Amino acid sequence: MDAITFILNEHKKIRKNFAAITKINLSISAKKRRFVTLSKFLDTHEKMEEKIWYPALKKNSKLRVTIKLLIAEEKKAAQVIKKMKATKDNEIWNETLSKLKKAVSNHAKDEETKLFPKVEKLIEEEDLIALGKKLKAFRSKHKVQLR
């Protein structure tokens, strides 16, 4: 599987889980429980991008500006998650969850619309397949069972 398809599949899982967690009829404790797993998955997803995906792409100078923007978005999201873990107020936690859902969804969209089309033009298919294998290996080392 090429790296882009691999990442798209993870984005799909992330979006699906955010949609499930933000459902109104879910209790706060169930939301928090499911968020523990989702935030772990998100954390490892961004680490995977920052440790394997971006360093490989950065060799191409035409991709560097977009990558810088994406890393800034990832740092922001990580801060929000940290805040959520620290807050005891359920209302604030819920509001922040909605904001995070939107931010993460926009971030994934930025990757899909601003980065991937450029990558498809600039990087050879066989290199993308080799990178896909590395991403898969990283994921099996950092397994998180999302529903």
Ligand SMILES: [Fe+2]
């Ligand atoms: Fe990302």
Ligand SMILES: [Fe+2]
């Ligand atoms: Fe991503």
